[in-house]
Amino acid sequence: MNCPNCGKEMQEGFLQAGNLLAFNKKRHKLSLNPKDPEDTMIARKAFTATDFSGFICKECGLVIFDYKNPIVHW
Ligand SMILES: [Zn+2]
Numbered sequence: 001m002n003c004p005n006c007g008k009e010m011q012e013g014f015l016q017a018g019n020l021l022a023f024n025k026k027r028h029k030l031s032l033n034p035k036d037p038e039d040t041m042i043a044r045k046a047f048t049a050t051d052f053s054g055f056i057c058k059e060c061g062l063v064i065f066d067y068k069n070p071i072v073h074w
Contacts, residue, residue, distance in 0.1 A: 016052075019045055053069075
């Protein structure tokens with residue numbers, strides 16, 4: 001897959017998150033819990049991590065992953 005930003009070849013791999021990962025419309029200072037209807041909690045696990053298949057561009061820093069399909073099995 002080529003980077004939609006710079007066009008260079010992207011490296012395939014896994015985005016591995018900790019317990020919480022959120023994409024929020026505005027930055028939250030304290031809690032990552034959703035405050036806006038457009039806020040998206042990407043990963044919320046009490047004791048385990050959440051991994052996603054994805055692509056990274058080492059050239060410009062873009063990471064692409066499908067947040068609706070986390071990898072749940074080893
Ligand atoms: Zn790029």
